[in-house]
Amino acid sequence: MNHNDIIICRCEDITLGEIREQIAQGKHTLEEIKRACRSGMGPCQGRTCAPLIVNEIAKATGKPVAQIPLPTFRPSTSPIKMASLLGGDKHD
Numbered sequence: 643m644n645h646n647d648i649i650i651c652r653c654e655d656i657t658l659g660e661i662r663e664q665i666a667q668g669k670h671t672l673e674e675i676k677r678a679c680r681s682g683m684g685p686c687q688g689r690t691c692a693p694l695i696v697n698e699i700a701k702a703t704g705k706p707v708a709q710i711p712l713p714t715f716r717p718s719t720s721p722i723k724m725a726s727l728l729g730g731d732k733h734d
Contacts, residue, residue, distance in 0.1 A: 644659075645658060646658050650681070650691050650694050651680075651681040651684065652684070652690060652691070653682075653684020653685050654680045654681060654684045656681045661675065661694075661695055661698050662702070664679055665699060665702045665703075670703055671710070671711065672688070672692055672696065675695060675699075681695060692712055693712075696710045
């Protein structure tokens, strides 16, 4: 198996090769790579793939992993009642 075919972002089906290509094009932050190829935009919001991508950025740039900022994980912008999700609250 070619290492570039390894899936790094399972939610968005993004391979190591795609991540390496983005880094080679000069994208050296998670946010730049996210905007370019949608990595970290699936249900896990990058919790699974972000550390893997950071390691690739560190290897390619020679920077320590600690110097590459991780994204800020944010909760939903509007709280909702569970009953609304279950269809039991018809007044909201």
